[in-house]
Amino acid sequence: MGMIDGGRIEAELDGLAARFSGPGGVVGVVSEGRVIARRAFGFADLDTHRAMTAATRLPICSVSKQFTCAAMLAACGAPEALDERLAARLPNFEGPLPTVRDLCNNQSGLRDYWALTVLHGAKAEQEFSRGDAAKVFARTRTGHFAPGTRYSYSNGNFRLVAELVEEASGETLEALYARHIWQPAGMAGAVLTADTRRPEDGVVGYEGNDATGYMPAENSIYWRGDAGISASLDDMLAYECWIDATREDPESLYRRIAVPQTFRDGAPAAYGFGLQHARVGDFAFTGHSGALRGFRAYRIASTEARLSVVVMFNHHGDAYGAAHRILRAALGLPHPVAQPLKERWTGRWLSRETGLLARLESGYDAATLRFATSPETLWEVPEGGLASASVTISREGEDILMRRPSENLAERLMPVAAAPPVGSTEIAGRYHSAELDAGIVIECRDGGTYLWAEGFLGTGRPEIVLPAGPDLWIVATRRSMDAPAPGDWTLQAHRDEAGRIAGLTLGCWLARGIGYEKCS
DSSP, X not given: OOOOOHHHHHHHHHHHHHHTOSSEEEEEEEETTEEXXXXXXXXXXXXXXXXXXXXXXXXXXXXXXXXXXXXXXXXXXXXXGGGGGSGGGSTTOOSOOOOHHHHHTTOSOOOOHXXXXXXTXXXXXXXXXXXXXXXXXXXXXXXXXXXXXXXXXXXXXXXXXXXXXXXXXXXXXXXXXXXXXXXXHTOTTOEEOOBTTSOGGGOOOEEEETTTEEEEOOOOBBOOSXXXXXXXXXXHHHHHHHHHHTTTOTTOXXXXXXXXXXXXXXXXXXXXXXXXXXXXXXXXXXXXXXXXXXXXXXXEEETTTTEEEEEEESSSOOHHHHXXXXXXXXXXXXXXXXXXXXXXXXXXXXOTTTOOEEEEEEOSXXXXXXXXXXXXXXXXXXXXXXXXXXXXXXXXXXXXEEEEGGGTEEEEEEEOOOOOSSOOGGGXXXXXXXXXXXXXXXXXXXXXXXXXXXXXXXXXXXEEEEXXXXXXXXEEEOOXXXXXXXXXXXXXXXXXXXXXXXXXXXXXXXXXXXXXXXXX
C-alpha cells in the first residue's frame, strides 16, 4: 500500500484519551512489520495513581479465541480430528451434534453459556468455578438452529474447543499457547489468567462513565479458551509483527486461521477460527473484539495492507470505534459525515425464526436497531433503506425485510401491535424449563412486573419486565457474569385452548427459543 500518514495517526492518538475518555488505555500501530505508533495513557489503578504503560498486562478477553483456534490447529492438525470427542461434553444433546469446525466458526447453534448463567440464577459478581462450565454444557439439550446453517456468537464454543484440545494433546492450554504462539511471536509477558479475580500486574478495570464516575469492576469468573489471556501492548504489537513476518508462509498459523469459511449451503461466512472478516477501504481485514466488566479490547490486521491496530482500555470505552478511527487515518480514508435521515424509522417487528423483537428508533442522522446483543447504528443508503456493515433493512409495506449476511439470515419481519398502557398481571407465576432444568419467577406488584431466575447457580436478581405488544414483553439484563451483558430478552406468552397463559418462550440474540411451562 502507499505511504502511511503518520501525522494523521499521531493526531488521532493525541485526541484518543479525550474522545474515548476513561481511566486508562493503550494503543499501537504496526505497518510493514514495524511499530510506527505506540501510546499509553491514564492509569492502571486510580487509587494508587499507578500509570498505564505499554508493559502493563491487560485482559485481551475474546481476542483469545484466535489463539485457541491456532493452538488447536498446531496440536491436532484440523478440527475434524476432535469431532468424536465432542459428544461426551454434551451428554444430553438431542439431534445432530455440531462439528468442531462449527464451534470454531460460531455456527454450532449452541446457546452462549455466559448468557445462560443468567437463567441458571447467577448474580453478576458471584464465583463461576472451572467446573461450572461443564454443568451448563451437561444441561444442554438443543441448539437454537441447525449446526452450520447460521452464525451466532457463543463463548461456549471455544471453551469446548479448549477442553477437547487439552484432552487430545495431553498438554495444558497455557503450554500450547506458549510453544506455538507466544514464544515464536516474542510475546514475553503473555500469560493465561483464567481466574479473573486476580488480574495481572494489579491492573484495575472500571465500570461507569464520566457522568456517573468510575468504580472498580468486580469479576469472579473462571474462563479459558473463550478468553483468559492477559498481554501488554508490547506483547500484542510483537504478535502483529509476527503475523506480518509470516504472512507469505502458507503453513503459518495466522494464515491458516484467517482462511475464509462457509456455511453448509456454501454461503460465505464472515467469521471463522476466532476471527471476524471485513473490508475497510480496498483491503480485507481480520480482527476481533474483547470484553470483560471493566475492560475492552480490539485488534484488527490486514496482510494485504500490512497494517495492524491494537486498542485496549481498562474501562468500557469503544475500543472498536477507536481502532477504526486510527485505521481510517492510516489508510487515508475520511471519517463518515452525518447526514439527516429523510424519513423516520420507528416501530417494532417480530422475527419468527429467532423469536426476537426488532426495534427501530430514529435519530437525527441514523437509526438504532435493537435486536442483537448491543444496539446497532444504521444509516440511510442511496438505494433506499438502512444499512450498516452487518445488516440492511428495507420496507415491504408494514413489514420490514432484515438481511444479516454475516449470520446467513434474511427474513421478513411482521409488525407488532402497540403494547397496552398497563401490563397484564396474568403473566405472574412460576415457570420451569426442561431445556435448562431451571425456573423463572414472574411477580407483578405495585404497578410493575419483575422476573428472576432460579437454577443451579442460585437465585438471580429481579429484572424489570416491560410490555412490548400483545403477549410480548422485554426483559433487560444490563449486568451479567460476562460482559457485555446479554441485553434485551424477548418474552412471549403461549395460551392454552381456554385462553390462559400456559407457557413462555424466552430468548435473546445469544440464547434463543428457551421454552418454559407454567407451574402455578
